[in-house]
Amino acid sequence: MTSEKRKKLLTLAVLAAALAACLVVDATLPSYHIAVKVISKASVYMLVAVSMNLLNGFTGLFSLGQAGFMLLGAYAYAVLTIPVAKRDSVYQYFDGGLLHFSLPEIFSFLGEDLGTLVGMLAALLVGGLLAALLAYLIGLPVLRLKSDYLAIATLGFAEILRTLFQWNGLGPITNGSNLLKSYPTFSRATSYVLLAGVLIFAVVLLINSTYGRAFKAIRDDEVAAEAMGINLSHHKRMSFVISSFFAGVGGGMMAMYMGTVAALPFRSSMTYEILLIVVIGGIGSITGSIIASFLYIFSSEWWLRGLDSGTFLGIHAPGLFKNGFRMAVFSVIIMVIVLFFRRGLMGDKELPDLLGRRPKKQKKEVAGK
Numbered sequence: 001m002t003s004e005k006r007k008k009l010l011t012l013a014v015l016a017a018a019l020a021a022c023l024v025v026d027a028t029l030p031s032y033h034i035a036v037k038v039i040s041k042a043s044v045y046m047l048v049a050v051s052m053n054l055l056n057g058f059t060g061l062f063s064l065g066q067a068g069f070m071l072l073g074a075y076a077y078a079v080l081t082i083p084v085a086k087r088d089s090v091y092q093y094f095d096g097g098l099l100h101f102s103l104p105e106i107f108s109f110l111g112e113d114l115g116t117l118v119g120m121l122a123a124l125l126v127g128g129l130l131a132a133l134l135a136y137l138i139g140l141p142v143l144r145l146k147s148d149y150l151a152i153a154t155l156g157f158a159e160i161l162r163t164l165f166q167w168n169g170l171g172p173i174t175n176g177s178n179l180l181k182s183y184p185t186f187s188r189a190t191s192y193v194l195l196a197g198v199l200i201f202a203v204v205l206l207i208n209s210t211y212g213r214a215f216k217a218i219r220d221d222e223v224a225a226e227a228m229g230i231n232l233s234h235h236k237r238m239s240f241v242i243s244s245f246f247a248g249v250g251g252g253m254m255a256m257y258m259g260t261v262a263a264l265p266f267r268s269s270m271t272y273e274i275l276l277i278v279v280i281g282g283i284g285s286i287t288g289s290i291i292a293s294f295l296y297i298f299s300s301e302w303w304l305r306g307l308d309s310g311t312f313l314g315i316h317a318p319g320l321f322k323n324g325f326r327m328a329v330f331s332v333i334i335m336v337i338v339l340f341f342r343r344g345l346m347g348d349k350e351l352p353d354l355l356g357r358r359p360k361k362q363k364k365e366v367a368g369k
Contacts, residue, residue, distance in 0.1 A: 010355040015197075022190045031187045037257075038301045039294075043192035044253045046293035049277045050200050050286055051246035056275075057284035057348075058207055059239040060219030061143070062151045064271050068158030069244045071266035072134060073127030073251030075165060078180040078261040079173060080123040086182040091175055098172035104184060116184055124195075124252040131248025132241045139240045143233065155268055165263040177262070185256040192253060199246060204286055206242065215239050280337055282344030287351040292344070304330055 022039060029036055048066055055061050080103045082090055091097035103126075104119030142153045168176040186192055206212050214235050217225040226232050255261045277296050281288025306312035307326035315321075337345070 006355075008352070011352050014351065014355070019190070019193065019197075022193045026188045026190045034302055036189045038297050039189035040186070040192040040257050041301065042294045042297035043189070043196040044250055044257055045274065045277060045297055046290045047196040047199055047253065048247050048250035049274050049281070049289040049293050050203050051243045051250065052274050053278050053281075053283065053286065053289050054203055054207070054215075054246075055239055055243040056278060057282075058212065058219060059215040059236065061236060061239065062147055063154045063240070063243075064151045064268070064275070065154030065158045065244075066247045066274050067266045067268060067270040068154075068161040069131040069135065069247035070251030070254060070270070071158070071162055071165060071263060072131045073124070073248030074255035074261050074266070075174055075180070075251075075263075076127035076130050076248070077120075077123045077252035077255045078183050080126060081120060081183040082180065083182065090180060090182055091172070093178065094171045094175065097175070120184055120186075120256075124249050127252040128245040128248040131251070132245040135241045135244030136237065139237045143236050143240060155271070158266075158271065159268060162263045162266055174263075180255075180261040181259065183255070185259060192257070195253065196250075199249060200286065200290070203246065207286070211235070211238065276334070280334065280341075280344055282346035282348060284348040285344065285346040285350060287349070287354075288344050288346030291346065299333070300326075300330055 025035055025039060048070060052063070052066050055063050079097075079099060083102050084100060084105060087100065088096045102119070103122050104116040107115040107118040107122070109115065110118055138154075138157055142150065142157070145153055164170065165174045166177045167174075170176070171178075174180075186195075207215070214225070214230045217228065217230055218232060218235055222232060251266075258265070273296070277292045278289055280296065281290070281292030304312075304326045307321050307329055308323050310316060310318035310321050312321050341347075
């Protein structure tokens with residue numbers, strides 16, 4: 001068996017084991033258990049982190065607009081899936097809202113369960129496409145900028161979009177500053193993991209294609225890439241649009257996870273969290289983004305919670321373990337990772353690179369023997 005086949009088989013075995021673990025969690029724990037919740041949220045974050053890594057790590061474009069595209073995807077999913085019978089109660093201040101249809105109900109001819117699932121997936125797709133369309137439009141002027149200027153411009157766009165969605169003038173669609181609710185969601189963690197895994201696999205295929213190699217060439221040296229015949233503006237715009245599409249789908253999944261949608265949670269701090277995950281995992285590593293997403297969410301949402309509640313690792317010290325101490329310890333952990341893993345946990349390596357065998361060092365021949 002060749003080394004490449006061995007790497008693929010080992011990678012598939014690791015992925016199968018991870019999926020089996022999710023199935024076991026779903027089968028043994030109720031949907032409201034903290035383990036199910038953190039796996040679901042980590043799956044959403046790993047998809048959005050991979051989408052940001054595609055742009056920042058593989059194309060070399062420093063963008064901070066992920067929260068804005070997630071916001072658009074979240075609202076698109078919620079608006080398109082709220083049942084018609086519940087729109088009057090959800091849009092109680094806007095006469096039932098502007099739209100009077102629901103995608104799951106449109107696909108009800110497929111059966112109740114299948115129609116609901118198809119409608120949910122269609123709403124996620126629409127959210128991603130809307131995010132991609134908006135990214136194309138703003139990318140025409142914004143992608144002329146570079147480095148910090150591009151980051152500031154995209155961050156400003158995200159904040160403007162969040163403010164706009166809270167405006168009552170768009171209330172018949174967005175419900176203004178009120179919550180959107182009563183839409184269908186996934187109740188099990190395996191659904192989030194499978195959907196995110198399929199989309200990340202599509203990103204991996206893209207990175208390993210000719211377009212992916214063009215993205216990497218632009219990241220390494222724009223002048224050399226252009227000299228080789230790569231259209232810089234076209235490929236930058238393509239990377240920006242594709243990244244925004246997956247961020248939009250991730251926003252729809254975030255709406256599922258939260259159960260309600262409001263513009264307030266999609267602040268710039270959410271983008272910073274995703275950027276932190278990308279840096280910790282390794283800029284230019286899909287595997288790193290996945291691992292760092294789970295480590296970040298599990299640590300911040302579950303493992304370190306005892307530091308805020310008075311008891312941690314069996315130690316009862318309410319004078320020390322009180323509200324806010326968790327974030328202090330978490331910040332120290334992040335600093336340690338950044339200091340000792342300058343390129344992140346994975347650097348630019350992927351899972352198959354770690355599973356492959358290291359080549360044996362050949363003994364140097366002594367001259368004269």
